Amino acid sequence: MSDPVRVNRGSLTDLKNAVDDHLKKFLTTNQGYTENHLHIDIKLFLGYLSCLFAAIGSWYGYVHSFDDSRTITAVCVGAYFFLNVILFLYTTFVEKDTVFVGVKRDPVSKSPIEILTISANMKRYSHIYELTFASERPASSKASPSKYLLESSFGEWFDEDGVLHEPELERDLKDALEKSGTKVHVE
Amino acid sequence: MFEFVEMVFMSNFIGFVRSREPTFNVSGWQAATRIKFPSFNYPNYLPAHGHPAPPTMLAAVADQVKAFRQLNKRQIANQILNFVMIIASALMIWKALSLATNSESPIVVLLRTRHQNDVTLNTARPLDVSKAQILSLFIIPPLTNLQKFNHSGSMEPAFYRGDLLFLNMPTSESIKVGDICVFKIPGRDVPIVHRVVKLHDEYKTGKQFLLTKGDNNQVDDRGLYNQGQMWIHRDHVVGKVRGFLPYIGMVTILMNDYPQLKYVLLGGLGLFVLIHRE
Numbered sequence: 330m331s332d333p334v335r336v337n338r339g340s341l342t343d344l345k346n347a348v349d350d351h352l353k354k355f356l357t358t359n360q361g362y363t364e365n366h367l368h369i370d371i372k373l374f375l376g377y378l379s380c381l382f383a384a385i386g387s388w389y390g391y392v393h394s395f396d397d398s399r400t401i402t403a404v405c406v407g408a409y410f411f412l413n414v415i416l417f418l419y420t421t422f423v424e425k426d427t428v429f430v431g432v433k434r435d436p437v438s439k440s441p442i443e444i445l446t447i448s449a450n451m452k453r454y455s456h457i458y459e460l461t462f463a464s465e466r467p468a469s470s471k472a473s474p475s476k477y478l479l480e481s482s483f484g485e486w487f488d489e490d491g492v493l494h495e496p497e498l499e500r501d502l503k504d505a506l507e508k509s510g511t512k513v514h515v516e
Numbered sequence: 517m518f519e520f521v522e523m524v525f526m527s528n529f530i531g532f533v534r535s536r537e538p539t540f541n542v543s544g545w546q547a548a549t550r551i552k553f554p555s556f557n558y559p560n561y562l563p564a565h566g567h568p569a570p571p572t573m574l575a576a577v578a579d580q581v582k583a584f585r586q587l588n589k590r591q592i593a594n595q596i597l598n599f600v601m602i603i604a605s606a607l608m609i610w611k612a613l614s615l616a617t618n619s620e621s622p623i624v625v626l627l628r629t630r631h632q633n634d635v636t637l638n639t640a641r642p643l644d645v646s647k648a649q650i651l652s653l654f655i656i657p658p659l660t661n662l663q664k665f666n667h668s669g670s671m672e673p674a675f676y677r678g679d680l681l682f683l684n685m686p687t688s689e690s691i692k693v694g695d696i697c698v699f700k701i702p703g704r705d706v707p708i709v710h711r712v713v714k715l716h717d718e719y720k721t722g723k724q725f726l727l728t729k730g731d732n733n734q735v736d737d738r739g740l741y742n743q744g745q746m747w748i749h750r751d752h753v754v755g756k757v758r759g760f761l762p763y764i765g766m767v768t769i770l771m772n773d774y775p776q777l778k779y780v781l782l783g784g785l786g787l788f789v790l791i792h793r794e
Contacts (some may be wrong), residue, residue, distance in 0.1 A: 369594065372592055386611060399615065410608070
């Protein structure tokens, strides 16, 4: 990438987002993983569906009088809050802190060789970023995925201007991939 | 708010790389001084000065905008969803409140004074009236859909201009003398907030006939009603005033008097929500 990624080095959110974005790019373009968009697709679907109910309820109430629109408005309001509760539960219990889910497929048979799940953890006001690499092989008999915890300070990857140094980050990611049991593809 | 504290803490930790490796444009310096330096695997985009750029607001905004341009389709959809969800949440909370109180507009604001020689009146006296305007601002709280009223001082000393009134309309209770009601006269779009002073119930059907009067007015509202109308009924009433908050409605009054302020605020807030991630 020709354009350097520069973030506000004082903002933990920006740092995390920059690292996550580069992580996804690195794994999909460099290491041959295909990103699984299930989590974000479900969140987008639930979100937009609830907004659709909100729009229908508001429009109907605007066009018709209050007494006439009472039932439709009640249904739409109920649906909106119900969908939002479902969305919250999904984010909290199903997605948890997952950042990336990728699949490496066999180029011939298209069956999945390995499913890589990366989850991120970050404490408040702490410069340490914890990435857990969980590698699961459907072919092997092991039930639980082999995990590796990459614990590093953001200062390892960002300089004083807030520019992200990709070689350093990719070196740490490759190291984590190896230790979690993946064969790392070296460019 | 917390981001300030974050920035102070984080700026101490980020920058370890800087102390280990140079970050100036090596090839440019090489050419200038004609000294052979070992070639680092460093891209040329790094700044040519020796100290970090100060974290200004403009630089931070520029960074965020640049980061926004590099988002993929799903992430952009997520940002738009965040913005739409805020508006939808405000609307749905308003509708839920409206259903719970059984009133078309559960929160209203008293607006502005107006003297009027109303041609529909039988008398020619200028009458202090308390009139209302409906404003449909379907935007985020606290700029939600508040009905606004022209307040004249006809309900003083109870309510003044800028007060926020909370209404409800319970189906089980009947309207009593002394209730302060917000009602709409048919044919006019302007609600009025006055007190009920006389009540007649039709014996057989139980239909209520109401006569209203502003506390600070000299005469009752028969002059305000339509030609030949002596009473109003329960279905003209939007709700009974249950409580109020003083001065809070001034925000909505400002929005009404300066509509550009409304658009600027909404536009600014929308832009912020769209650009800012998480």
